[in-house]
Structures are given as C-alpha cells and as structure tokens.
Amino acid sequence: MKKSVVFGALTVAGLAAGAAAAGTLDDVKARGKLNCGVTTGLVGFAAPDANGEWMGFDVGVCRAVAAAVLGDPKAVEFVPTTGKTRFTALASGEIDMLARNTTWTFSRDVDLKFTFVGVNYYDGQGFMVPKELGVSSAKELDGATVCIQTGTTTELNLADFFRSNNISYEPVPIETNAEAQQQYLAGACDVYTTDASGLAATRATFEDPSAHVLLPEIISKEPLGPLVRHGDDGWGDVVRWSLNALVTAEELGVTSANIGEMAAGTNNPEINRLLGSEGSLGEMLGLDAGWAKNAIMAGGNYGELFEGNIGESTPIGLARGLNAQWTDGGLIYSPPFR
Amino acid sequence: MTTLTDPPKASFRLSMLIYDTRYRSMTIQAVAMIGFMLFAAWLINNTMTNLETLGKTPQFGFLLEPAGYDINQRLLDYNSQDTHMRASLLGLLNTLLVAVMGCITATIIGVLVGVLRLSKNWIVAKIMTVYVEMFRNVPVLLWIVLAMAILIESLPAPRAFRGENPEATMNLFDTVAVTNRGIYVPEPLFSNSLGNIHLLGQSSLRFDVSVDLIAFLIVLGLSIFGITKVNARAKHIQETTGERPKTLWANLGLFFVPTGILLALLGFHLGYPELKGFNFKGGTHMRNSLIALWLALSLYTAAFIAEIVRGGILAVSHGQTEAAEALGMRSGRTMRLVILPQALRVIIPPMISNYLNLTKNSSLAIAVGYMDITGTLGGITMNQTGRELETVLMLMLCYLVISLSISMVMNWYNNRVKLVER
Numbered sequence: 138m139k140k141s142v143v144f145g146a147l148t149v150a151g152l153a154a155g156a157a158a159a160g161t162l163d164d165v166k167a168r169g170k171l172n173c174g175v176t177t178g179l180v181g182f183a184a185p186d187a188n189g190e191w192m193g194f195d196v197g198v199c200r201a202v203a204a205a206v207l208g209d210p211k212a213v214e215f216v217p218t219t220g221k222t223r224f225t226a227l228a229s230g231e232i233d234m235l236a237r238n239t240t241w242t243f244s245r246d247v248d249l250k251f252t253f254v255g256v257n258y259y260d261g262q263g264f265m266v267p268k269e270l271g272v273s274s275a276k277e278l279d280g281a282t283v284c285i286q287t288g289t290t291t292e293l294n295l296a297d298f299f300r301s302n303n304i305s306y307e308p309v310p311i312e313t314n315a316e317a318q319q320q321y322l323a324g325a326c327d328v329y330t331t332d333a334s335g336l337a338a339t340r341a342t343f344e345d346p347s348a349h350v351l352l353p354e355i356i357s358k359e360p361l362g363p364l365v366r367h368g369d370d371g372w373g374d375v376v377r378w379s380l381n382a383l384v385t386a387e388e389l390g391v392t393s394a395n396i397g398e399m400a401a402g403t404n405n406p407e408i409n410r411l412l413g414s415e416g417s418l419g420e421m422l423g424l425d426a427g428w429a430k431n432a433i434m435a436g437g438n439y440g441e442l443f444e445g446n447i448g449e450s451t452p453i454g455l456a457r458g459l460n461a462q463w464t465d466g467g468l469i470y471s472p473p474f475r
Numbered sequence: 476m477t478t479l480t481d482p483p484k485a486s487f488r489l490s491m492l493i494y495d496t497r498y499r500s501m502t503i504q505a506v507a508m509i510g511f512m513l514f515a516a517w518l519i520n521n522t523m524t525n526l527e528t529l530g531k532t533p534q535f536g537f538l539l540e541p542a543g544y545d546i547n548q549r550l551l552d553y554n555s556q557d558t559h560m561r562a563s564l565l566g567l568l569n570t571l572l573v574a575v576m577g578c579i580t581a582t583i584i585g586v587l588v589g590v591l592r593l594s595k596n597w598i599v600a601k602i603m604t605v606y607v608e609m610f611r612n613v614p615v616l617l618w619i620v621l622a623m624a625i626l627i628e629s630l631p632a633p634r635a636f637r638g639e640n641p642e643a644t645m646n647l648f649d650t651v652a653v654t655n656r657g658i659y660v661p662e663p664l665f666s667n668s669l670g671n672i673h674l675l676g677q678s679s680l681r682f683d684v685s686v687d688l689i690a691f692l693i694v695l696g697l698s699i700f701g702i703t704k705v706n707a708r709a710k711h712i713q714e715t716t717g718e719r720p721k722t723l724w725a726n727l728g729l730f731f732v733p734t735g736i737l738l739a740l741l742g743f744h745l746g747y748p749e750l751k752g753f754n755f756k757g758g759t760h761m762r763n764s765l766i767a768l769w770l771a772l773s774l775y776t777a778a779f780i781a782e783i784v785r786g787g788i789l790a791v792s793h794g795q796t797e798a799a800e801a802l803g804m805r806s807g808r809t810m811r812l813v814i815l816p817q818a819l820r821v822i823i824p825p826m827i828s829n830y831l832n833l834t835k836n837s838s839l840a841i842a843v844g845y846m847d848i849t850g851t852l853g854g855i856t857m858n859q860t861g862r863e864l865e866t867v868l869m870l871m872l873c874y875l876v877i878s879l880s881i882s883m884v885m886n887w888y889n890n891r892v893k894l895v896e897r
Contacts, residue, residue: 221858228529228863249861250530269634270753281753282656287844288858293543296555307656307754308545309764310844310855319624324632325655325763327753367530 161233161365161372162423165206170214173199174232177217177313181338181447181455182238191215195236197442198257198363198380201432202234205379205424210435219312220288224249227366234376236363238332240290250367254377257362257439259459259468261355262294263333265340268348270327275354279304284317284326286310291331294357314339332359334447334455341452375422382429384471385411386438388462393437400430411474418474429474439469526864537860538563539679544855546846548762551682559856560679566851567873573768573847574834574877580773581833582826585780590810592785603781610778616839618775622767623843630655636750645748652748652755657762659748659755666742687741694737701729764845768837776833783825787818819892827885831878838874848873 165171175183175195183193191199191213200210216232227235228250238260239245241253266272275298285292287310299306309326311317318339321329329336333355340346363380365373386392389408391399400412409415413426422428436442443460447453461467492502526532542562545555550568553561592603610618631643633654645652652659669686705725713719748758791814799809840847841854848870857866 221854224858224861225863228861244859245861279752280756287841287850287855292545292855293555293859296543296545299545300555306545308547310547310841310846310850312841312844320627323627323655324634325627368528 161369162206162375165233169207170212171199171203171206172214172216172232174216174218174223174226174235174237175199176237177219179314179335179338180342181451181453194442194446195238197436197446198236200435201383202376202379204431204435205428206375208431220286227251234363234365238335238361239364240359241362242290251364252367252373253362253364254373255362255380256360257380258334260332260334260359260361262291262330262357262359263336263355264352265329265336265349266327266352268350272352275352276302278306278328281327282307282309283328283330284309284311284321285330286314286317287312290359295330298356337455338447338453371423375424378422379432381471382411382432383439383442384469385474386433387440388464388471391433391438392441393434396430396433407474533865535865537862542856543859546851548765548846558679559860562856563848563852564680566846566848569845570837570847573765573837576769577772577776577833577837578830581776581780584773584777586784588777588781589784592781593788607778607781610775615771615775615836616842618771619768619839619842622771623763626763626767627655633750633754650747655763656754657760658766659758659760661745661747662759664744664746666744668741691734691737694733698729698733702726705729764843767843768840768845772833772836776829779829780826783822787822788814790821791817820894823885823889823892827882830881830885834877834881835874
C-alpha cells in the first residue's frame with residue numbers, strides 16, 4: 138500500500154512536470170482562448186477603451202496570434218501584469234505569451250528562460266520633464282527626483298546613466314504607469330523616465346501635453362517584443378511567425394482591405410504561400426492554411442496596427458523612425474515565408 | 476480453594492497495533508506522520524523536478540552579483556554597484572525602521588485612545604469610538620494609499636518655494652520644509668567630528684558606526700547612572716530621616732551639563748534644509764513614502780491596540796478603582812498607578828500579535844514605493860534575477876526571524892509583569 142502511494146506521487150509529479158514543459162499550442166486550442174499578458178494600462182499599447190475592450194499595439198499582436206491559432210481575434214483573455222508580476226505569470230503558465238512592451242535582454246532570454254520571438258517596437262529610454270523647469274538635456278538633471286517604474290530595465294539604465302555621468306538623483310520607485318503619472322503631475326517628481334514610446338503615450342493622456350517635453354537623450358536600446366517560455370519551440374514558432382506574417386504583409390502590400398481578393402490567389406508566390414493558397418506552411422505550424430490570413434485580418438498588417446494605435450495620426454503621434462520597414466530604411470524585417 | 480494462575484503473558488501481536496487501545500493512538504500518529512512526510516516530500520520533489528525542467532535549480536549565487544539599481548532611502552551607504560545581498564540588507568533595515576517607529580506610535584496612540592474611549596466625557600468617548608471603528612474596518616492598504624495621496628496632492632511641490640513671492644514657505648522659523656516629496660528637518664552636524672569606525676571591511680554587510688554617537692551615548696549613560704545614584708541617596712535619607720532632600724537641580728545639572736559640554740566640544744550645530752536646484756538639500760529628508768506608511772500603519776494598528784487596552788482596563792475589577800478613590804487618589808493617578816499596571820497583564824499577550832501584524836503589514840510598502848525588504852529582495856532583486864523561489868524563501872525567513880524576535884522580547888516582558896502567585 139505504501140508503495141502504491143509512492144508510485145502514485147511519482148506519477149503525478151512526472152505528469153505535472155511533463156504538462157509544464159510542452160503543448161502550449163494544444164492547450165490553447167483545447168481551451169479555445171489565448172491567455173495573453175499585457176500592461177495594466179498604457180494607452181496606445183494596451184489599455185481598455187470606454188467599452189472595456191482592450192485596444193492597442195501590443196493587444197494587436199495578441200489578437201493576431203489568437204486569430205492564427207483559433208480563427209477568432211476575440212478569443213483572447215487579457216491578463217494585466219505589472220513590471221514585477223509579468224515574468225512570474227509567464228513562467229508559471231498563467232499566460233501563454235507576454236506582449237507587454239518588454240525589453241529583449243540577454244539575462245531575460247538566457248537566465249530567466251524566455252524566448253523572445255521577435256521585436257515589434259524598437260525603443261529607447263527617454264526622459265520627460267515639465268517645460269517650466271527649463272531643462273534641455275538629461276545631463277542637467279543633477280539632484281532631480283526621478284519617477285521610475287520598478288522591476289524594469291529602465292531602472293538599471295537610469296542607475297547606469299547617472300553613475301556614468303557622475304550626477305546624483307533621487308529615485309521614486311512606482312508600481313504602475315498610472316501611479317507614476319499621478320506623482321509626476323503633482324510635482325512629487327521632477328522627471329518621469331521610461332521607454333520613449335511609453336512617455337509619448339503617457340503625455341498624450343495629459344490635460345495639457347504641450348506643457349511637457351521629452352528630452353533629446355535616449356539612454357538605452359530597448360527592443361520590445363512578445364515572448365514565450367523556453368522549452369516549447371512549437372508554440373514559440375507560432376507566435377514568431379504570426380508576428381512575421383504581419384510584417385511580411387506590410388512589406389508585400391497585403392492590407393486588411395485587399396486581403397480578401399489577394400487570398401484568392403495572386404501571381405506573387407510569396408503572397409500565395411503567406412495566405413495559404415499555395416504550399417502548406419500552416420500545416421507545418423500545426424495550424425490551418427488560413428492562419429496568416431486570419432492574423433492579418435484581426436487588426437491589419439504591421440503598418441496598419443502601428444498607424445491605428447500609436448502612429449502620427451493618433452494622439453500619441455509616434456513617427457515610424459527605426460520601426461519603418463527595412464525597405465524604407467527602418468529595422469522592421471521579417472525572414473522570408475518559404 | 477486457591478488457584479494460582481499465571482498472569483497472562485504479554486505477547487505482542489501485530490493486530491494489537493490496531494485493536495489494542497494502548498497502541499492504537501501511536502499507530503494512528505505514526506501513519507499520519509508518514510503520510511505528512513510523504514506529502515511534503517512529494518511537494519518538494521515536484522517543485523524541484525519542475526524547476527529542473529525549466530532549468531532553474533535553486534541557487535543563491537545571485538546574491539553576490541551587483542544589484543544595479545538605486546535605493547532612495549538608505550540607512551547605510553549603498554550604490555548601484557553593491558550586491559543584491561547589500562540591497563536586501565538595506566531593505567531589511569528599512570522594514571525594521573518603519574516597524575519600530577510604527578509600534579511605538581501605535582502603542583502611544585492606542586493607549587491614549589483606549590483610555591479616552593472609557594472617558595465619562597460623551598463627546599471624547601464618541602470621537603474615539605468613531606476613530607476606532609473607522610480605522611479597524613477599512614483595509615490598511617487603503618489607508619496607506621490614501622495617506623500617500625493626501626501627502627502628494629495637498630502639500631506644495633519644492634518649486635512652489637522658489638521665486639520672489641513663493642506660494643509656500645518653510646515652517647518653524649525657516650527650519651522645516653514640508654513638501655510633497657517629504658519633510659526636511661534640520662540634521663545634527665559636528666564640526667569636530669570624531670569620525671566613523673568602519674566595520675566588516677568591504678563585505679556586503681559592512682557598516683559604519685559614528686564615534687560621536689557612541690561618545691554621546693556613553694556620556695548620557697553615565698549621567699543617567701549619576702542621577703539614579705542621587706535619587707537612591709535621596710531615598711535613603713528620606714527613609715532614615717523622613718525628609719527628602721531636593722534633587723531637582725542636581726538631576727537637571729547631571730543630565731544637561733556633561734552632554735552639553737560634550738556637544739560643545741564636538742562642535743554641534745544643526746544643518747538646515749535649503750532649496751538648491753531641483754530639491755531641498757541638507758537636513759534630514761523624511762520621505763513621503765515613509766511618512767505615509769508609518770502614519771497609516773500606526774493609526775490602523777492603534778485602533779486595535781485601543782480596543783485591547785479598553786478590554787484590559789475593563790477586566791480590572793471596579794472595586795480597585797473604588798478602593799483607590801477611597802484612599803483619596805485622583806482619577807489620573809488611579810488610572811496610572813492602580814488600573815493600568817493590572818490591566819497590562821491582560822493587555823500584553825494580544826499586543827504581541829498586533830506588533831507582529833504591524834511588522835508584517837509593512838510589506839505593503841511597495842504600494843507607496845517604500846523600499847522595504849519586500850521592495851528590494853522580494854521586488855526588484857527577484858525581478859531582475861528571476862529567482863522567485865529563492866528570494867521568496869529568504870523573504871519568509873526574514874519575516875519569520877523578525878516576528879520570532881518580537882515575540883521573544885514581548886514574552887520576556889510579559890513574564891516580568893504577569894501576576895506572581897505565591
């Protein structure tokens with residue numbers, strides 16, 4: 138009897154270990170929903186709108202993956218995570234993927250055991266100050282009080298920047314973007330620092346955005362991208378190529394407007410392979426042939442997502458810059474669909 | 476007729492383990508123990524297997540790597556190149572700081588409120604009731620956040636102190652600056668400082684001890700020792716002659732003259748806060764986060780302590796009050812000399828658990844960005860190194876040690892004041 142208990146325990150342990158390691162794609166299909174980790178609220182990247190519907194650039198990636206896997210861009214359970222909780226949520230399997238403007242770094246990739254599947258926004262850390270302070274460079278910030286989201290790479294960059302420039306500062310650690318905004322607007326800190334895109338998004342929600350300036354210094358490289366757990370390459374491939382499908386679609390001129398006629402077949406074989414009218418790329422991923430078509434139809438191609446959520450026509454007003462297609466001199470580049 | 480029968484042989488059979496009441500309870504306990512240990516082993520084994528699958532076998536080497544982040548409130552010297560271990564130590568000190576400050580304030584407020592709630596003055600008693608019910612019935616996290624929001628939104632920013640006609644001015648003859656970044660108070664400085672002693676070299680646990688402080692404490696200790704001697708002598712004279720010599724001037728002199736001379740020798744002066752650049756410089760900066768956390772924790776815990784104190788006082792028989800009044804004692808003295816000492820015996824044990832609660836509640840510090848040990852070791856360090864299991868285990872160990880230490884001290888005190896039965 139004792140023996141059976143021991144063996145039972147071992148079996149359960151083995152099963153639990155096995156379940157944690159593989160099969161995210163099957164799990165998502167069986168569940169019928171994708172659990173996607175996003176920010177607790179950063180307008181333009183991921184924030185619920187007036188109807189409680191999650192909107193934004195990172196949300197677009199989640200929806201594209203859900204559409205590719207399940208055929209339904211609405212089949213996403215958004216899990217808001219803070220800078221501190223996001224990695225635990227992903228590592229524990231609470232979420233299937235994380236699309237939360239997370240910087241791709243060596244230690245996160247290697248030591249924390251995550252797989253970054255690509256970069257959907259090339260960013261860098263900047264500073265925002267009220268115009269009335271009269272500061273024109275980050276190097277003039279000696280002695281300033283700096284609001285910073287805790288548990289992020291920005292925290293480390295900030296320490297390095299002030300240290301290497303031999304100036305002092307007073308950090309005010311803050312849990313979420315909303316709290317940082319409150320403290321910054323009340324003047325409890327002189328400076329707010331985070332990724333430049335996040336600063337632009339935050340400034341756009343201010344009553345008077347023109348009273349605040351972004352300083353010219355960008356003190357770090359912050360390639361932001363979606364990530365999954367190590368050890369499930371099949372699932373990593375699905376997320377990676379869903380993102381690549383959006384990028385390739387923009388490069389090849391496939392938009393949510395013309396995708397219907399293009400899916401019927403074109404004389405460009407790469408478009409045909411992408412949209413599934415030729416070849417069997419979907420099958421290789423374990424998805425149906427129309428996976429990329431669904432992903433693109435979810436919110437448009439990469440360019441459409443960018444323009445619709447954070448581009449120059451939105452209040453956030455970010456220029457494409459580094460995030461232009463490689464054909465336009467940017468860094469956005471997808472490996473070929475072949 | 477007598478028959479001699481041999482007493483039954485105490486032969487042991489296996490079935491007796493279940494059917495014999497002498498052994499049954501032991502059998503059950505042994506089985507339960509084995510079951511529990513198997514369950515614990517399974518849990519640990521499961522965790523280890525899963526962590527190994529993830530490639531994250533527990534190890535503590537990360538503690539010796541550079542932390543890379545800054546901490547605003549530092550009780551010891553620290554910079555971003557120090558190790559995670561040192562960052563944790565600073566966090567631990569911040570936790571202890573707010574816990575000690577909180578316990579002291581909560582006790583003072585709690586005892587006051589508890590006594591006042593029993594006041595015969597209707598308004599005072601009702602106000603105290605309202606206070607107790609309000610604080611006790613709202614989660615402490617909300618009080619912390621509210622305190623922080625009030626401090627940030629209602630106090631002036633440093634820039635309001637600037638210019639020809641500033642919107643805000645410093646208080647108390649320009650010595651204290653109350654801003655929404657915290658309160659700046661004058662700090663003690665010594666122009667002929669004796670310096671610091673550096674202990675533990677360059678290790679992560681190094682700390683400095685101010686020789687000035689040690690000298691001051693020694694002199695103060697000697698003064699107090701002198702005062703007790705003077706008082707003992709006065710008591711002796713009173714007991715032999717019935718007349719008590721005046722000791723007030725001797726006591727005051729003993730207390731102030733030696734310390735005053737020492738401070739003068741060390742060149743004691745106050746460093747005042749001054750608006751320089753973005754912030755006030757100089758003086759001691761009590762950050763908003765500390766004040767908010769301290770206030771909220773103290774007021775919240777004080778509400779519970781007030782109820783304990785009230786219960787303790789009510790537990791002392793009314794006859795004691797009547798007896799004291801019959802002896803002609805005024806009500807203040809009755810409370811102080813007769814009721815409270817007896818009430819203490821009832822008050823101390825539940826007080827221990829309130830101190831423990833306050834200490835553990837201080838882990839909500841991250842809500843206002845106070846860098847306690849949950850914020851450093853359990854927050855940034857955990858996040859930057861990804862060692863969840865290790866950091867959380869260490870965190871639990873820290874709180875366990877703090878709590879057990881508080882319990883130990885309070886139990887020792889409880890044993891001293893409890894009723895000695897002869």
